[in-house]
Amino acid sequence: MRRHRRSSGGRERMGGPEGVGRVERGCRQASPAEERRPEEPVTLLDTHVVYWLAVHPERLSRAATRAIAAADRSDGVAISTISLWELARLIDKGRIRVDGTTERFLIRLGERPGMTLLEITPQVAALAVQFPPDFPADPGDRIIAATARAHGIPLITRDGALQDSP
Template identity: 30%
Template sequence: MGSLPVKYLLDTHAWIWALEAPEKLPDPIRAMLLEPDHLPFGLAAISPWEVAKKASKGLLQLSMPVRQWVAHATQAPFIELLPLSVDIALESAHLPAPFHKDPADQMIVATARMHSLVLISADQRLRDYPHVQTKWK
């Protein structure tokens, strides 16, 4: 995609659910995935790593081997993979307190903040964090 501005960033679980179990997404989020005005959705570069880590620990079952799934899922027409820049890495280490210690969440929130994106997430900890705009319902 790349030619349209990204407005939203999918948290890792929202990306997985969009492809594997869209019924887990709230109706408004599923509808957004079908509306060209909302596309593409950004995806933090750390999300494929998070998927691979969870799959390797047996915490995530995918419809195909993880390398194949990530290759397919990062090429989904509604996804724009956002690279991990030095600025995002530094931002993730200096998020305004309070923030929990999950490095993937830190990178995802930093990506949303650096790109001024709304984070699509079911994670209540992220939705309660006052320094990033979120959407779920």
């Protein structure tokens, strides 16, 4: 299992009306103690991007598809573990559909080669509550944006408010 190494790198904006691209990789668990070389960026995917990547890759924009492919060629893509909960909730409420059980779908996401699962660390939790008042109040959005910031990695999202996060 490959592990994510932290960095102080920058954040990228991505998105657009078409959404975001397709990349296949396998699961790694992040270790906050590890350091990542800047030439090996990981790209964080917002929850809707993870779903589109797995179920509707045609909804991903060309820019996002290129960004994910570039990440795939280097150190891969990552998802916040809060995205697993968000997806489970959407499936349970019937807002999205997947093949098989919810659990199996979520396991398959984590098993993609090169996929890193980034947990909610104390640093992520602290950052998530420090955004300005006009930042989205949704806890999932805050945790995802804080995860990107804490790890110094780009975030691919169609959500303009997250793209503009401080």
